[in-house]
Amino acid sequence: MAKIVFEEPDGTKRAIDIANGQSIMEGAVRNGIVGIDADCGGACSCATCMVYVPDDWFDRLPAKDSSEQSMLEFCPHVQPNSRLSCQLQVTDALDGLRLKVPQSQQ
Amino acid sequence: MADPLVIIGAGQAASQLMASLAQDGFQGEICLVGDEPHLPYQRPPLSKKFLAGELALDRLYVKPAAFYEKAGSRLLLGQRAQRIDRAGRAVILGDGSRLPYSTLVLATGSRPRELPLPGALYLRNIADVEALRARVALAKSLVVIGGGYIGLELAAVAVKLGVGVTVLEQAPRLMARGVGPVVSNFYARLHGEEGVTIRTGAMVRGLDGRRVVCEDAQYDADIVVVGAGAVPNVELAREAGLAVEDGIVVDAECRTDDASIFAIGDCTSQHHELAGRRLRLESVHNALEQARIAAAAICGKKPPAVQVPWFWSDQYDVKMQMAGLSAGHDQAVVRGNPDIGRSFAVFYLREGTLIAVDAVNRAPEFMMSKQLIAERARIDPSRLCNESVAMKDMRN
Numbered sequence: 001m002a003k004i005v006f007e008e009p010d011g012t013k014r015a016i017d018i019a020n021g022q023s024i025m026e027g028a029v030r031n032g033i034v035g036i037d038a039d040c041g042g043a044c045s046c047a048t049c050m051v052y053v054p055d056d057w058f059d060r061l062p063a064k065d066s067s068e069q070s071m072l073e074f075c076p077h078v079q080p081n082s083r084l085s086c087q088l089q090v091t092d093a094l095d096g097l098r099l100k101v102p103q104s105q106q
Numbered sequence: 107m108a109d110p111l112v113i114i115g116a117g118q119a120a121s122q123l124m125a126s127l128a129q130d131g132f133q134g135e136i137c138l139v140g141d142e143p144h145l146p147y148q149r150p151p152l153s154k155k156f157l158a159g160e161l162a163l164d165r166l167y168v169k170p171a172a173f174y175e176k177a178g179s180r181l182l183l184g185q186r187a188q189r190i191d192r193a194g195r196a197v198i199l200g201d202g203s204r205l206p207y208s209t210l211v212l213a214t215g216s217r218p219r220e221l222p223l224p225g226a227l228y229l230r231n232i233a234d235v236e237a238l239r240a241r242v243a244l245a246k247s248l249v250v251i252g253g254g255y256i257g258l259e260l261a262a263v264a265v266k267l268g269v270g271v272t273v274l275e276q277a278p279r280l281m282a283r284g285v286g287p288v289v290s291n292f293y294a295r296l297h298g299e300e301g302v303t304i305r306t307g308a309m310v311r312g313l314d315g316r317r318v319v320c321e322d323a324q325y326d327a328d329i330v331v332v333g334a335g336a337v338p339n340v341e342l343a344r345e346a347g348l349a350v351e352d353g354i355v356v357d358a359e360c361r362t363d364d365a366s367i368f369a370i371g372d373c374t375s376q377h378h379e380l381a382g383r384r385l386r387l388e389s390v391h392n393a394l395e396q397a398r399i400a401a402a403a404i405c406g407k408k409p410p411a412v413q414v415p416w417f418w419s420d421q422y423d424v425k426m427q428m429a430g431l432s433a434g435h436d437q438a439v440v441r442g443n444p445d446i447g448r449s450f451a452v453f454y455l456r457e458g459t460l461i462a463v464d465a466v467n468r469a470p471e472f473m474m475s476k477q478l479i480a481e482r483a484r485i486d487p488s489r490l491c492n493e494s495v496a497m498k499d500m501r502n
């Protein structure tokens with residue numbers, strides 16, 4: 001289980017608990033985090049679950065695989081600190097992770 | 107108090123509609139009626155990870171029950187809508203009760219096309235997969251009738267579980283409705299390499315116990331599953347006198363010819379600008395997009411921009427991602443080698459304009475093409491097939 005803090009597009013901060021083994025995207029969608037569309041439900045095919053990771057966390061996350069990397073490259077609002085939240089599985093090690101949701105996924 | 111907004115069919119379109127209505131500031135009461143005993147769930151994993159036993163049931167659900175019940179909304183699951191009384195503005199449920207509506211949204215989806223083969227199974231909902239999984243665990247052989255993407259995903263999962271699988275497709279090639287011949291040939295090779303027997307041009311005549319009888323051969327099977335396409339659930343709409351033409355006819359706002367009734371998802375037929383004609387799409391993207399469009403119309407908000415349609419299919423370690431509508435192309439351009447390995451893309455052009463892509467383990471081709479198709483970009487085919495030109499640099 002990890003407590004993860006999302007900063008929604010309007011600046012609202014919301015902390016939610018997500019169980020181990022779920023993806024961060026799943027936790028966000030179930031808790032109605034605004035701005036995580038996740039149209040493909042985690043199939044790494046829509047790139048509408050993108051989040052920004054603060055510098056102090058970025059290197060602590062598991063590395064991107066090649067398909068996440070190439071999906072991200074073509075995201076409209078991508079930044080060097082972007083990740084696809086459906087590709088991040090929750091573990092205890094992510095407790096306290098802070099994520100920023102982009103203004104739009106389109 | 108005003109009558110509620112009623113949604114018939116509790117699938118992915120319905121779930122997205124409720125989320126988008128909330129975002130768009132909808133204040134009224136919502137009543138969601140669904141005939142399955144489940145909260146809205148995602149169907150794609152049914153023929154993929156859920157079938158394989160790699161994804162638990164609760165991870166299929168889009169949202170928790172509380173989401174559908176908050177703020178005066180009601181969830182009526184396991185209840186079938188029998189009839190629409192348009193004059194009286196009410197839905198008649200299976201138990202005879204009347205559910206008045208102010209606005210009605212039909213999100214009834216589609217169902218498998220049935221073949222006259224008694225004893226054959228189908229793959230559409232959770233109950234189907236649960237029945238199928240129990241049988242697959244005990245089976246030595248499976249015949250899949252229909253070489254569309256659902257049948258092929260099933261074949262991929264079953265052969266990995268140690269079942270002998272034969273796919274019988276009546277057309278001369280696999281997934282003929284969805285992809286071009288180059289891609290069909292690739293999938294025939296892929297499944298062959300993985301140990302699945304593929305028979306195209308196979309005319310199934312009947313099912314005799316555990317024997318599938320074709321025109322020129324017979325196949326014994328412990329399990330027979332039909333994946334022969336889907337038919338839209340349009341009966342409620344047709345009986346209520348709404349315009350139906352393959353799917354329920356809707357305008358650009360997803361409104362039917364009755365101004366207080368909308369329709370979204372697999373059950374609809376809508377004019378598509380990219381195709382230049384009316385068509386019925388069966389995809390998650392279409393269900394979500396139409397839900398967002400209908401929510402905006404209901405709330406009087408500006409509609410979201412129409413996106414390029416897209417779809418995906420997972421078979422073995424191969425992810426195919428498709429964007430656009432390839433019907434009517436006059437040129438197909440291949441990038442990469444479809445005869446070796448498992449990674450290539452086919453671009454479809456009409457009069458020099460990119461209209462669609464089938465990308466096999468090629469996320470950049472898929473993502474970049476989505477943008478180019480939306481821009482109606484004209485791309486030099488010699489660049490498209492030249493792997494030394496990166497997809498990022500494909501804009502001429």
Ligand SMILES: Cc1cc2nc3c(=O)[nH]c(=O)nc-3n(C[C@H](O)[C@H](O)[C@H](O)COP(=O)(O)OP(=O)(O)OC[C@H]3O[C@@H](n4cnc5c(N)ncnc54)[C@H](O)[C@@H]3O)c2cc1C
Binds near residue numbers: 153187373389391420
């Ligand atoms: C096995 C499988 C795999 C798929 N894989 C993919 C994929 O990889 N990618 C992709 O994009 N798409 C895929 N799809 C298609 C996608 O799931 C559908 O396009 C999508 O579910 C459509 O959503 P919907 O809400 O319109 O319909 P549905 O999800 O079918 O929901 C409609 C609901 O309405 C109910 N209903 C119907 N009539 C009534 C009534 N009278 N009263 C009450 N309830 C009623 C139905 O029982 C159903 O629960 C797949 C589909 C299947 C079956």
Ligand code: FES
Binds near residue numbers: 040045
């Ligand atoms: S949910 Fe589609 S890529 Fe993450």
